[in-house]
Amino acid sequence: MKLVAEILKEIRPEFDFTASSDFIADGMLDSFDMVTLVATLDKNYGVSIPGTDIVPENFQNLKTIEALLRKCGAKL
Amino acid sequence: MNFTFHRKRIAGVLVVVPENERSFSEDMKNFNFPEARSLKLKEVMGYDKRRVVEPGVCVSDLAVFGLEHLLGEGLLKRDEIDALLLVTQTPDHFMPATSSLIQGRLGLKQDMLCLDINLACAGFVIGLMQAFMLLEQESVNKVVLINADVLSRKASPKDRNIYPLIGDGAAITIIERDDEDSVIHASVKTDGSRAGALIIPAGGLRLPSSPETAHLEEVGDNNLRAKDHVFMDGSAIFNFVQTEVPPLIENLLARAGVTSEEVDYFLCHQPNRFMLEKLADKMKVPYARMPNNVVEHFGNNGSVTIPTVMAYNLRERLQREQLQVCLAAYGGGLAWSAMLLKLGKLAFNNIIEYK
Numbered sequence: 165m166k167l168v169a170e171i172l173k174e175i176r177p178e179f180d181f182t183a184s185s186d187f188i189a190d191g192m193l194d195s196f197d198m199v200t201l202v203a204t205l206d207k208n209y210g211v212s213i214p215g216t217d218i219v220p221e222n223f224q225n226l227k228t229i230e231a232l233l234r235k236c237g238a239k240l
Numbered sequence: 241m242n243f244t245f246h247r248k249r250i251a252g253v254l255v256v257v258p259e260n261e262r263s264f265s266e267d268m269k270n271f272n273f274p275e276a277r278s279l280k281l282k283e284v285m286g287y288d289k290r291r292v293v294e295p296g297v298c299v300s301d302l303a304v305f306g307l308e309h310l311l312g313e314g315l316l317k318r319d320e321i322d323a324l325l326l327v328t329q330t331p332d333h334f335m336p337a338t339s340s341l342i343q344g345r346l347g348l349k350q351d352m353l354c355l356d357i358n359l360a361c362a363g364f365v366i367g368l369m370q371a372f373m374l375l376e377q378e379s380v381n382k383v384v385l386i387n388a389d390v391l392s393r394k395a396s397p398k399d400r401n402i403y404p405l406i407g408d409g410a411a412i413t414i415i416e417r418d419d420e421d422s423v424i425h426a427s428v429k430t431d432g433s434r435a436g437a438l439i440i441p442a443g444g445l446r447l448p449s450s451p452e453t454a455h456l457e458e459v460g461d462n463n464l465r466a467k468d469h470v471f472m473d474g475s476a477i478f479n480f481v482q483t484e485v486p487p488l489i490e491n492l493l494a495r496a497g498v499t500s501e502e503v504d505y506f507l508c509h510q511p512n513r514f515m516l517e518k519l520a521d522k523m524k525v526p527y528a529r530m531p532n533n534v535v536e537h538f539g540n541n542g543s544v545t546i547p548t549v550m551a552y553n554l555r556e557r558l559q560r561e562q563l564q565v566c567l568a569a570y571g572g573g574l575a576w577s578a579m580l581l582k583l584g585k586l587a588f589n590n591i592i593e594y595k
Contacts, residue, residue: 175280194461195475196281196400199514203284215482215518219475 168229168240171204181226188220198223205229209238242495243426245372249418250581252315252588253558255551256306256388256410257291257538259593264288264404271400272462278400286513286532290407290539292392297594298332299388300341302410305594307346307384315588316414318346322380323353325370327363327387327543329440329572330394331356342386353380360438361509361571362428363387363543364411365579368567369426371415385413387543391470394440398456398464402472405512407539410594411547414587425496427488428577437476438572442467477571481515484576485568486522492578493566503580504563505554506530509570510545543569550583551591558584 172181172193179192187193193201201223202213213236222232230240264287268278282288293302303326310316326339333341339354353374359366364387371383388410395406442453453467465471485508493500506525510516516532523530531553534545541548546567550558557563562584570576 175277196461197277200277200280200284203514212518212521214522215515216479216522218482218518219479 166208168205168226168233171201171208175200175204185225188224193223205233205238209233209236211236211238241428243369243428245369245424245426247418247420247422248372248375248424249416249420249422250368250583250586251414251416252586253414253547253550253590254306254310254412254588255544255548255591256302256412256594257541257548257591258293258297258302258408259595260292260294261289262292267397267404270397270403272398272464273400284514285405286536287404288536290405290535291409291541292406292539293390293408293594295393297390299326299328299330299390299410300332300338300345302388302390302408302594303342303386303412304345306386306410306412306592307342309592310412310588311346316384319349320382321348321352321384323355323371323374323383324348325355325357325367325383325385327357327359327367327385328389329358329360329542330390339386359543359575360573361511361540361542361545362569362573362575362577364509364546365426365567365569365577366428366575367543368413368415368579369428369577372424375415375417381416383415385415387411387413387547389542389544391542394468394470396456396463396465396469399459399469400461400463401474402470405535405540407541409538409541409544409548411544413547422582424579424581425492426577426579427492428575429484429488430573430575432573434476434480434574435572437473437480437574438471440468440470477511478515480574480576481511481570482518482522485519485570485578488576489523489566489568489578492580496580498564498580500525502564503566504529505565506568507546507549507565508568509543510534510549511540511571542571548591551589555589558586558589561585
C-alpha cells in the first residue's frame with residue numbers, strides 16, 4: 165500500500181508535499197488533481213471517499229487527507 | 241416540488257449524434273498542461289471519444305434530420321404531432337424560437353404548439369413533465385420532445401475544465417397517453433442563486449458579444465477562456481450534484497413507495513464517469529444499475545445524455561420489455577429533477593448519425 169505522500173508525488177512530481185501545510189493555497193493541487201487523488205486513494209485504500217467530502221479543506225495537507233481517509237474507514 | 245402524472249408514456253426515442261468524432265488524445269494537445277496529468281484525468285473521468293458538430297451546424301439541423309428520419313421510416317406521421325417542445329441552451333437565434341423554425345422546415349401543420357424551453361442538463365426530465373402536462377388537454381394526443389444542444393460551439397478549446405467533455409447531439413422523444421393505468425412520479429428543484437456556476441457570460445443582452453468578450457483570457461489552472469465561452473465551476477457543480485441529487489431521489493422513491501432495489505436502472509445525466517461513480521456509491525447503487533459510459537463514447541451532450549444511455553445501453557431491452565427506471569437530471573439553473581416511471585416497450589430506441 166502506498167503512502168499518501170507517495171501518491172501525491174506521482175500526481176504532481178514537481179512538488180515537495182512534505183514541505184507545505186496548504187497544498188491548495190500553494191497552488192500544488194487544482195480541482196482536477198483532487199479528482200485524480202481521490203480516485204487513487206479510493207483504489208489504494210479500498211474505500212470510497214464521499215463526493216460531499218471532496219472539498220478543498222479536506223485536501224489542504226497530509227494531516228487533513230489522512231484524517232479524511234480514517235473517517236472513511238481506511239487503515240493507515 | 242412534486243408532480244404526479246397518470247396514463248402517460250414514452251412511445252419512442254431517437255438520438256441523433258454528429259458523425260464527426262473527436263478524441264481526447266487529439267484534444268489534450270491543445271491544453272497547456274503536461275500529457276501525463278491529462279492521461280490520468282482521462283482514466284478517472286472517462287474522457288475518450290465524443291461527437292461534435294462541424295462548424296455551422298445548428299440545433300435545428302440535428303432536429304430536422306432526426307424528425308425526417310422518423311417520418312421517412314413511417315415511425316411518426318406528420319399530422320399527428322400536436323406539440324413540439326425543444327429544450328436547448330444553444331438556439332439557432334434569439335428570435336424566433338428554434339421550435340418554430342423546425343416546424344416550418346418540416347412543413348408541419350399550423351394547428352399545433354411550438355415551444356422553446358431554455359434548460360440545460362436537467363432538461364430531459366423537465367421536458368417530459370411539460371409534455372405530460374400538455375397531454376392533459378383533449379386536443380393534444382402526441383407530443384414531440386426534442387432535447388438538443390451544440391454546446392461545443394461555445395466551449396473554448398483551450399479550457400481543460402470543459403472542452404474535453406462536451407458533446408453535441410439531439411434526442412427526439414415521442415410522448416403520448418397510456419392505455420394502461422400508469423403512474424409517474426417526478427420532483428424538481430431550482431436554485432437560481434447559484435446560476436453563475438454554469439453560464440455563458442456574454443452574447444446575451446446583459447453583456448453583448450464584442451471583440452473584448454471574444455478575447456481569450458488566462459483563467460487559472462493554465463486554462464484560456466473568453467466571456468463568449470461557456471464557463472463551468474466544476475467543483476461547485478460536483479458538490480451540488482453530490483449534495484442535492486441523492487435526497488431528491490430518496491424522497492421521490494419514498495413518495496412512490498418503491499425501494500431502491502426495485503428500480504431496474506437509475507438513468508442519470510452523465511457529466512463524467514467519476515461523478516456518476518460517486519453518486520452511485522453514495523446511493524449504494526451498483527454501477528451496473530447506474531450506467532456511466534455515455535461520456536466516453538459521445539461526450540456530455542447535455543440533456544441528451546439520458547436518452548443516449550437509453551438507446552446505447554438498453555436499446556433492444558427497452559423495445560422488448562418494460563423496466564422500472566428512475567431518471568435524474570441536473571445542471572444549469574441550477575436545476576435538478578428526478579422521475580420514476582415504467583419505461584418500454586418502445587416502438588423505436590435508436591441512435592443515428594447526422595451527416
